[in-house]
Amino acid sequence: MDVRQKLQILADAAKYDASCASSGGKRKTLPGGLGSVEGTGICHSYTPDGRCVSLLKILLTNFCIYDCQYCVNRISSDTPRARFTPEEVVRLTLDFYKRNYIEGLFLSSGVLKSADYTMEQLIEVARTLREEHQFQGYIHLKAVPGASRELIDAAGKYADRLSANIELPTDGDLRRLAPEKSFATTGETMREIHARVEQSKAERQESPQAPRFAPAGQSTQMIVGATPTPDAIILDTASNLYTRYGLKRVYYSAYSPIPSSDVRLPAKSPPLVREHRLYQADWLMRFYGFSVGELAPPEQPDLPLDMDPKLAWALRRRDAFPVDVNRAPREMLLRVPGLGVRTVDRLLRIRRWHQVTLADLGRLRVSLTRVKPFIVTADHRPTVLLDSPRLAERVRPPPTQLSLFSSAVAARTGEL
Template sequence: MDVRQKLQILADAAKYDASCASSGGKREAAPRGGLGSVERTGICHSYTPDGRCVSLLKVLLTNFCVYDCQYCINRISSDTPRARFTPEEVVGLTLDFYRRNYIEGLFLSSGVIKGPDYTMEQMVQVARLLRETHAFHGYIHLKVVPGASPELIAQAGRYADRLSANIELPTESDLQRLAPEKSLSVTGRTMGEIHTRLVQSKEERAESPKAPRFAPAGQSTQMIVGATPSPDADILGTAHRLYTRFGLKRVYYSAFSPIPHSDVRLPARSPPLVREHRLYQADWLLRFYGFGVGELAPPEAPDLSLDVDPKLAWALRRREVFPVDLNRAPREMLLRVPGMGVRTVDRVLRIRRWHAVTLADLARLKVPLRRARPFIVTADWRPTLLLDSARLVERVRPASQLSLFESAAAARSGEL
C-alpha cells in the first residue's frame, strides 16, 4: 500500500476526533534554515486564543487498535480497512504539505498498537524528527494514550505545542459498558501528569525564561455526546471537574456518529447537532460567566433545552431575579442577562461611570435589544409586566434562533 492510499484511510479515520485546534502556542520562530512558526506572523491563517482551528494535517499514525471500544470505527472487532504509517512517512507528508502552504501544523493521533507506551514512542518519534532533524517550528498537537509512562509524556510535551488525552465518555459506568479496557481513573492520572508538568514548566520559566517549555498551548480532551443515555448534567459535570482539577484549555464535544455493524446498545441515529452546540454554549457559561452546572442543568431538567440557549433557559426559570438594573447591578449579575456578553458587560460598567446607561447606549454596543429588554432596567426603560407574560419565550426567541454558524460565532466571542 502506497503513502497516498494510507493517507486516504488514516485521514478519514481521524475525522471523528474533534479536539483539533491551535491555540496559545508560544514556540519561537524558526531560525535560518528552519521551517514554520506558530506566531501570528509566521503561519498562513493565524490562530485565535479561544481555540478555533488553523489548517492542520489531521491524521492517525494507524487505525489498527487492540481495544474494542464499541463506539469506535477502529475497534479491533471492526472490519474497516487498516493502514499504518511509519514515523518517517508522517514526517514526509507534514513537510510536503507545509511547503505547499496547505497546512500550518500537524495533529497526530493513533489507534493503540501493542500497548500505550509502544504507541506513544511512535508518535513521539514523529515529533522528535520534525523538531530536531528538520527544524520544524510549526504547530504540533499530539494525542496522549491514557496509561502512557510519565517519561514518554515528558518527551511528548517537549516537542508538542498541545497534548490531549480523550476522556471519551462522561461516566465510569458508560466506559464499562462500551469500552471496558478504558477507565476514567487511568485517563485522569495521565491528565494529572500533564498538568503537573505544565505547572512545573511555568514555575521554572518564571525563574529562568530560558527554561524549556512543556506543551505551551496546554491540554484538551474530547467527550462523545449521545452514545449513551447520560444526560447533559453528567457531561457538564465531568467537564467542570476536568477544568477544575487539570486546568484544561478546552473540552470538545463530539456528537456520536453511528458506525457500521455497531453494538445494539448504541443508538441507531446521531443526536441532534444542536445538542452538541448547546453543550459548547453551556461550557462557555461555566468557564467565563460564573454559572454552576446545577443552574444550567438542574435535577428537574438534566438535559439542556434544544429550543433556547442555556443562558436564556436559566433566565426564564429564574424570572424572580429580573429585571436587572444596568446602572446598579454588580458585574456577576450583568453577565447573566440574556444577550449580554463579557465584553458588553465591561463596556456597560465603563459607561455608567460617566452617565446613566440608556437603551441608546446598548444599541451602540450592538446588544440584541429584542432579547435583552424583558430582563433589564435602564435610565429610560422598565419592562413592567413583560416578564410575567406567558408569551415571553415567543417574544425573545426570534433573536435567539440564529443559524448554528451565527450562534457558534456568538458563543466564541462571548456574546451569550
C-alpha cells in the same frame, strides 16, 4: 499501499476526534527554521459545527488493539486499515506546510501493541520535525492513556498541546462499552500532564530560558449520545476535569453510528444542536460563573434544544430580573441574555461617565429585542414583559442553520 491511499483512509478516520484546536502556542520562527504559531502562523479557521480545519489532522494508524464499541477503528471492525511510518508523517507535514495548505499538525493514533509503543511512534514524529527540520509550527499530539511518565515528559517537550481523551462521561459507560479503558488510567495521564505544565511554568518564572512543557496545555473529548447519560452528568464531569487537571478545553462530539455496531448503541446520532448546547453551557461555566446545577437542574437534567442555556436559566429565574445596567455588579450583568463578556466590560466603563441608555446598547451592537425584557436603563423600564407567557417567543431567535452558526461564533467570542 501508497501514501495517497493511506492519507485518504487515516485523514477520514481522524474526523471523529474533535479535540483539535490551535490556541495557546507561542513558538516563533528560528533562524533557518520553518513555521510559526504567532502572527501569520496558525489560522483559527472553523467549520459551521465548530471544528478546527487549519491543521493536518490524521491518525498515525487506525489499527487498534482495543475493542471500544463506539469506535469505527476498534479491533473487531472490518474498516480498511492503514499505517503511516513516522517519516511519512514528517514528509507530509512539511510538504503540506510549504504549499500553504496547513499551519500545523494534529496527530492521533489507534493503539498499536501497547500504550508505550504507540506513544514512542507519536513522539518520534514530533522529535524529527522539531530537531531535524527546525519546524516551529503548531503540533498537537494525542497522549495515549497509560503511557509511561517518561514518554509523557518527552511528548510535552515537543508538542504545543497534548490531549488524553476521556471519551465517555462516566466510568460506568466506559466499563460497558470500552472495558479496556477506565477513568483512573486516563485521569493519571491527565494528572501527569497537569503537574508537568505547572512545573514548567514555575521553572520559567525563575528562568525564562527553562524549556516549555506543552505550552498550550491539554484538552480532552467526550462522546455525546452514545449512552443515555444526561447533560447534567456530562457537564459535571467536564467541570471536575477543569478543576482537577486544569484543562484548556473539553470537546463534545456527537456520537456517529458505525457499521455493525453493538446493540447497546443508539441507531441514530443525537441532534447536532445538543452538542452545540453543551459547548454553550461549557462556556457559561468557565467564563460567566454559572454552575452545573443552574444550567441543568435536577428537575431538567438535559439542556433544552430550542433555546440557549443562558436564556433558559433566565426564564426559570424571572424573579432575578429586570437588572439595572447602571447599578448591577458585573456578575449579574453577565447573566443577562444577550450581554457577553466584552459587552459587559464596555458597559462598566461607560457607566463611570454617564447613565447607560438603550442607544448606548445599540451602539455596542446589543440585540435590543433580546435584552429589553431583562434590563432597566436610564430611559427604559419593562413593565409586563417578564410576566408575558410569550416571552420566550419574543426573545428567542428562529432556530435556523444560520442562527446556530452565529451562536457558535458567539460562544467562541464570549457574547452569549
